[in-house]
Amino acid sequence: MARIEVLSDITGTVWKVLVKPGDKVVEDDSLLIVESMKMEIPLTAPEDAVVKEVRIGEGDAIAEGEIAIVLEA
Amino acid sequence: MAFEEVLSELRRRREKALAMGGEERLARRRAEGSLNARERLELLLDRDTFHESGLLATSYRPEVRHRTPADGKITGFGRIEGRPVAVVSNDFTVLGASSSVVNGKKIKHVRQVANESGMPLVLLGESAGARMPDRMGAAGRGILGQDPTEYLRDRRTPWVSALLGSCYGSSTWYACLSDFVVMRKGATMAVASKLVTELAIKQAVDAEELGGWKLHTATTGLVDVAVDTDREALEVVRRFLSYLPSHNGEPPPVAPVPPGSDDAIADILDVVPESRAKTYDARDVVLRVLDRDSLFEMKPRFGKSLVTALGRLDGRTIGVIASNPKFKGGSIDADACAKATSFLVFCDSFNIPIVFLVDQPGFLIGIEGEKRGAPGRIMNWMNAMSLVTVPRVAITLRKNYGQAYLNMGGGRNSDEGAAWPSADYGFMDPATGVNVLHGLREEDDPERFKKLMAEIQQDSAPWGLAEIYEAKTVIEPRETREYLKQILAVHSRRPTNGVGMHRLAVWPTSF
Numbered sequence: 226m227a228r229i230e231v232l233s234d235i236t237g238t239v240w241k242v243l244v245k246p247g248d249k250v251v252e253d254d255s256l257l258i259v260e261s262m263k264m265e266i267p268l269t270a271p272e273d274a275v276v277k278e279v280r281i282g283e284g285d286a287i288a289e290g291e292i293a294i295v296l297e298a
Numbered sequence: 299m300a301f302e303e304v305l306s307e308l309r310r311r312r313e314k315a316l317a318m319g320g321e322e323r324l325a326r327r328r329a330e331g332s333l334n335a336r337e338r339l340e341l342l343l344d345r346d347t348f349h350e351s352g353l354l355a356t357s358y359r360p361e362v363r364h365r366t367p368a369d370g371k372i373t374g375f376g377r378i379e380g381r382p383v384a385v386v387s388n389d390f391t392v393l394g395a396s397s398s399v400v401n402g403k404k405i406k407h408v409r410q411v412a413n414e415s416g417m418p419l420v421l422l423g424e425s426a427g428a429r430m431p432d433r434m435g436a437a438g439r440g441i442l443g444q445d446p447t448e449y450l451r452d453r454r455t456p457w458v459s460a461l462l463g464s465c466y467g468s469s470t471w472y473a474c475l476s477d478f479v480v481m482r483k484g485a486t487m488a489v490a491s492k493l494v495t496e497l498a499i500k501q502a503v504d505a506e507e508l509g510g511w512k513l514h515t516a517t518t519g520l521v522d523v524a525v526d527t528d529r530e531a532l533e534v535v536r537r538f539l540s541y542l543p544s545h546n547g548e549p550p551p552v553a554p555v556p557p558g559s560d561d562a563i564a565d566i567l568d569v570v571p572e573s574r575a576k577t578y579d580a581r582d583v584v585l586r587v588l589d590r591d592s593l594f595e596m597k598p599r600f601g602k603s604l605v606t607a608l609g610r611l612d613g614r615t616i617g618v619i620a621s622n623p624k625f626k627g628g629s630i631d632a633d634a635c636a637k638a639t640s641f642l643v644f645c646d647s648f649n650i651p652i653v654f655l656v657d658q659p660g661f662l663i664g665i666e667g668e669k670r671g672a673p674g675r676i677m678n679w680m681n682a683m684s685l686v687t688v689p690r691v692a693i694t695l696r697k698n699y700g701q702a703y704l705n706m707g708g709g710r711n712s713d714e715g716a717a718w719p720s721a722d723y724g725f726m727d728p729a730t731g732v733n734v735l736h737g738l739r740e741e742d743d744p745e746r747f748k749k750l751m752a753e754i755q756q757d758s759a760p761w762g763l764a765e766i767y768e769a770k771t772v773i774e775p776r777e778t779r780e781y782l783k784q785i786l787a788v789h790s791r792r793p794t795n796g797v798g799m800h801r802l803a804v805w806p807t808s809f
Contacts, residue, residue: 266627
């Protein structure tokens with residue numbers, strides 16, 4: 226099992242978290258939505274996997290490169 | 299019988315060559331589930347069309363001549379969907395398909411014939427790198443580099459690579475020079491093998507990490523797509539070539555339009571949200587514009603805020619560069635810049651008209667991009683844009699901000715510019731514009747903020763652009779497919795039959 230750290234690709238505020246540990250996701254599924262640049266931008270799964278950890282909560286500030294979600298594939 | 303002795307000698311030599319690296323090695327591959335080099339050619343080419351060149355070639359070195367059938371690289375000519383192609387299929391069962399003097403001559407020959415006679419070159423990669431002892435020592439240097447155009451890529455005909463095993467040396471170099479690369483998951487592509495790398499840097503490396511499909515489809519962008527099996531990879535090669543001309547002197551082939559192709563656009567207003575704050579997946583738009591089932595995405599896992607795809611419109615091949623708000627809100631990062639530039643170069647080289655579907659908030663700004671040289675890549679793209687001679691049409695769906703307006707075909711950077719009524723032009727998002735222009739934050743004075751934003755927004759609507767004839771037309775979103783059919787027919791470059799000037803033909807393959 227490979228551990229995949231999903232890093233935020235933008236800086237902003239976490240608006241919605243769409244997954245919880247144990248959820249199965251497929252590549253390009255939205256995991257959470259970040260408000261940035263006046264937009265609601267999804268952070269997506271880089272590949273098919275299972276959600277292991279959710280590191281952030283709704284309303285949290287998040288920076289580019291920060292680990293938001295940990296997946297296992 | 300006359301000639302009996304020589305005929306039997308010919309038969310014996312042919313049989314020996316066709317036995318490849320021997321039953322034991324071939325059986326091992328079968329057990330692993332990988333096809334051998336000749337089986338791959340059978341699947342790639344139309345039935346019974348393979349004409350082999352160099353079946354009886356072997357290593358020139360006496361000590362290995364008896365065990366180097368076809369010298370490890372099977373070369374020749376065949377047909378795909380009736381059109382001629384040149385092929386190289388690496389036979390890993392023969393000294394790891396390592397590069398030698400004689401098989402280097404074989405590749406050179408088919409490459410030259412492909413160029414001169416106008417046919418694509420398909421390379422089925424799986425090779426160990428340079429053959430020792432051929433390339434050892436000073437004498438080895440005397441063999442290398444005798445063809446100064448060995449690695450020249452001048453895009454006279456399409457080149458396609460499939461990476462189907464361990465790829466080092468020539469399989470890697472040719473993949474990096476190709477227009478399209480497909481990789482079988484489990485294959486690797488790297489400068490040097492895991493073993494050589496570990497010996498050289500005295501550190502354990504993981505082959506997948508060193509050159510696996512995830513690295514090359516998502517991080518380096520050197521591979522377009524990854525598939526599960528050899529069979530799928532060869533199918534993808536055939537499909538890719540169906541969009542392309544055989545050479546740069548002709549337009550791409552025209553395909554029949556599947557019934558129902560005009561229907562999918564009907565629900566486009568449900569796909570793209572009216573609120574510019576909300577995102578959607580651009581591929582859902584692109585496939586509604588194209589002929590049914592004709593979307594062929596290139597580099598889908600790399601620089602995702604832009605989609606680059608081949609497709610057909612009214613049976614004719616087009617290239618689409620579409621902002622994808624689903625990723626990074628459609629803001630264009632350094633990878634997306636490189637992806638767009640290489641796609642422009644590719645389309646221009648093979649007479650493929652380009653359609654921009656624009657919905658982007660600007661280039662992605664921030665320290666990460668600057669470290670990666672984002673400004674250089676943005677200008678590299680503009681430089682390429684300035685040299686394009688195929689028809690270009692740019693449609694603004696929603697946002698179209700900043701310098702990226704020009705990169706995405708704004709102004710004279712396309713032959714036609716059109717807008718949806720929802721288009722919004724400007725240097726930046728109107729809300730951010732109020733922040734920057736008036737130094738006002740929404741929370742400080744919501745009433746005044748709203749008023750100023752309405753003013754800016756009014757100025758940024760498409761009507762102004764239509765009035766000064768910069769947007770040639772404003773189209774209803776559901777008219778997009780019909781508009782593109784008509785306008786591409788208008789810009790069909792009749793005097794040259796759609797064949798461009800190919801000023802990007804020697805543009806680098808990586809940058």
